[in-house]
Amino acid sequence: MEVSVRDFDSTVLGSEKPVLLEFWASWCPPCHAIKKMLKVIEAQEKEYLIATVNADRNMAIAQRYNVKGLPCFMVVKQGEVLHREVGAKSLKQIKEIMDQYR
Numbered sequence: 001m002e003v004s005v006r007d008f009d010s011t012v013l014g015s016e017k018p019v020l021l022e023f024w025a026s027w028c029p030p031c032h033a034i035k036k037m038l039k040v041i042e043a044q045e046k047e048y049l050i051a052t053v054n055a056d057r058n059m060a061i062a063q064r065y066n067v068k069g070l071p072c073f074m075v076v077k078q079g080e081v082l083h084r085e086v087g088a089k090s091l092k093q094i095k096e097i098m099d100q101y102r
Contacts, residue, residue, distance in 0.1 A: 001042075001049070001050065001051050001052070002051070002052050002053070002054065003051050003052070003053055003058075004053070004054075004057065004058050004061075005058050005060050005061060008053070008058070008061050011049075011051060012049075012051055012076055013076065013079040014079070015049050015076075017047060017048055017049045018047070018048050018049070018075055018076065018077040018082075018098075018101050018102070019048065019049045019050075019051050019074075019075070019076040019077070020038075020041070020048050020049070020050050020051070020073065020074075020075060020094070020097075020098055021051050021052070021053065021073065021074040021075070021076055022034065022038060022050075022051070022052045022053070022071055022072070022073050022074075023052075023053050023055045023061075023062055023065075023067045023070055023071065023072040023073075023074075024052055024053070024054060024055065024070055024071050025054060025055050025056045025070050026054070026056065027056075028070045028071060030070075030071055030087075030088035031070055031071045033088065034071050034088060034089065034094075035052070037090075037091045037094060038050055038052065038094075040091065041091070041094060041095070041098075045098070047102060048098055055067055055070060055072075065081070068086070069086040069087070070086070071086070071087070071088060071089075072084070072085070072086045073085045073086075073089065073094070073097065075097060075098065075100075075101045077101060082101050083097060083100065083101060085097065
């Protein structure tokens with residue numbers, strides 16, 4: 001699910017589930033590959049909300065979280081960032097990150 005400035009606070013920060021959040025941009029080749037993996041995870045995952053933010057279109061959110069490199073992954077739980085990593089990840093690596101915060 002793509003979120004924007006309009007619905008970020010209610011969707012991500014207000015989520016009852018932990019959120020796997022990915023910041024991406026259209027010019028970022030690794031981001032496109034990861035997008036496919038996130039769709040797979042989203043179809044399988046029931047405990048997490050999977051959310052993406054286009055960093056170019058939502059600069060206020062990217063600046064708020066000091067996003068400097070893409071793709072940038074965060075695990076947000078009850079409005080708090082518990083984990084943050086920058087760079088392309090494999091499906092296995094993403095699932096391992098998520099497993100740490102169930």
